[in-house]
Amino acid sequence: MAKLEAAWMQREDLRALVAALGAGDLDTAQARYVGGAVRDTLLGLPVKDIDMATPLRPEAVMERLAAAGIRRVPTGIDHGTVTAVLPGGPVEITTLRHDVSTDGRRATVAFASDWREDAARRDFTINALYADPDTGKISDWFDGLADLSARRVRFIGDAHQRIREDHLRILRYFRFQARFGSQPADREAENACSELAATLKGLSRERVGMETMNLLGLPDPAPTVARMAELGVLPVILPExxxxxxxxxxxxxxxxxxxxxxxxxxxxxxxxxxxxxxxxxxxxxxxxxxxxxxxxxxxxxxxxxxxxxxxxxxxxxxxxxxxxxxxxxxxxxxxxxxPVFPLKGGEIVARGIGAGPEVARILRAVEAQWIAEGFPDRARVDALLDAELARTATTF
Incomplete structure (x- = not known):
């Protein structure tokens, strides 16, 4: 049986949060860690964000956090998300959900009580791993553990359907492939991304830009970006x-x-x-x-x-x-x-040059020589100024 073991799971503030959510009937009020925190821990990577899922409705989550003295923010309460503000960092707690309808840009969801149903609406198998905070037991309905071990990025269920639900999943796929994937890549995933690439045109530019920049910030996205070009995805978002x-x-x-x-x-x-x-x-x-x-x-x-x-x-x-x-x-x-150029126009005026364009010209000339000589010290700047003033006097 796969188990999650990590030092962060023993944090006192997280234990207090788990206790708050688990009070009462444990069969219906338990919460589990989900997504990136589970995935990255299993890969031995640093955990940045911690998310939890729970059968509790968001109003009940708010009530239980309040009773436990935990600060809470209804960051996305209409979609089931409440943020617990803890000393060790915020934790997003989201009620189990299933999709009612989707149009590729946004989804209408309904709250659920079935863990597998919640997992089925997620994007990739490696993101649908849930861990019990007390025992560390991992729930895996779609072979995410095997995919994680093989460094395989695979959509849950039918790849075309997952993309039709949210077109941004095309770009998320390539970002995850660049970060976690190995070769050869999942053929079904690549085919679906290629065939549905045009759907990216319907997304907001901000979402596309953010996902693209996240991809480019990874250690080596070059092979993935090249593959996006081959599959016809890159020309849709960045034809240049x-x-x-x-x-x-x-x-x-x-x-x-x-x-x-x-x-x-x-x-x-x-x-x-x-x-x-x-x-x-x-x-x-x-x-x-x-x-x-x-x-x-x-x-x-x-x-x-x-x-x-x-x-x-x-x-x-x-x-x-x-x-x-x-x-x-x-x-x-x-x-x-x-370095900051140390000469000021007032010093040139004090040397007898009338304020105006000639002062600016002398400043530019001295600064250009200062740069060419590799930014020498103030004594050299004074010598450069003397030489320029001498040339100016000779010219006039």
Whole structure:
């Protein structure tokens, strides 16, 4: 019998939560851990979020948490979800459900009391594992444990039906395949994703963008992204993408010990065209800062530049992105802080130059030489200023 054993299960705040939900008739009031916490524990991975399922209705969950003095938030109470705010982190508690109707974007659900029925509405077998918080006993109705052992990402039941219920499951499949899957991939899953790829057009851009960025943030999504292109999925959400460029970037990141970054990887997938990058950022509903960064990185021209001079001009993050995408060495930027140009316009005016365009020109000239010389100290800046003022006097 498979059992879940983990240090996090012994947390006092979780034990108190389990006791609160389990008070009364244990046959109808028990709760179980479900989903990612169970899956990741079995894989030996860090557990970030803890979810629980329960036959209790959300109103009853709220009442029991209140009686136990546990802070609760009705985060999605209409769909059965209550969040318990614990010292060790929030826990989402969701009432068992079954789908009444779905349209590929949203589902109408009804509360249920059958654990298997709740498991059947989930996406993948490895996400439909439930664990008793007291005994650790795992409930597995769809061979999720075997799939987890084989690193196989497989839809529960008919893959086409699962995708028709929620079209975003296509992108979730590829994200899970990149994170947990092995090769060869599940043929039924890939066929369904390919045949129903066009349904992604009906989803909100924000949902598509978020799922895509989550995929790109994984350690090595390049093989999966390439497969998405082969299956006709990538052209639906990102027709501009060039998967080979992503593979080259990731190889450079690994070689230089650089952590993954989804914005940098999205930039690598796109042509070096700032207006196009802005359009994609808008399509994915990225933040203003992300849009600006993506466009700045897209303005690269492939010309080899001094890394620190480039960073001073466009910022450390954008310079790092451009250089890595172009396969350049970024060691000069490691642990380096962009220095502030120490000369001010008022100092030039004090040297006898009238305020106006000439002051700005001198500032630019001295700063350009300061950058070219590798950001020397203040004494050198003063010497550069003296030389520029001398040239100015000679000119006039």
């Amino acid at each position: 993408a060039a998967p080979a460029a992503l593979a080259r970037l990731i190889a450079t990141e690994v070689a230089q010990g650089i952590s993954p970054d989804p914005i940098r990887r999205l930039a690598a997938l796109l042509p070096a065209q700032a207006p196009l990058a802005e359009q994609v950022a808008a399509r994915f509903r990225l933040s203003g800062a992300q849009k600006k960064r993506l466009a700045t990185v897209a303005a690269r021209d492939g010309v080899q530049r001094n890394p620190r001079a480039l960073a001073h001009r466009i910022g450390l993050a954008c310079a790092l992105d451009q250089l890595l995408i172009e396969g350049a060495d970024v060691s000069a930027l490691t642990g380096w802080t962009i």
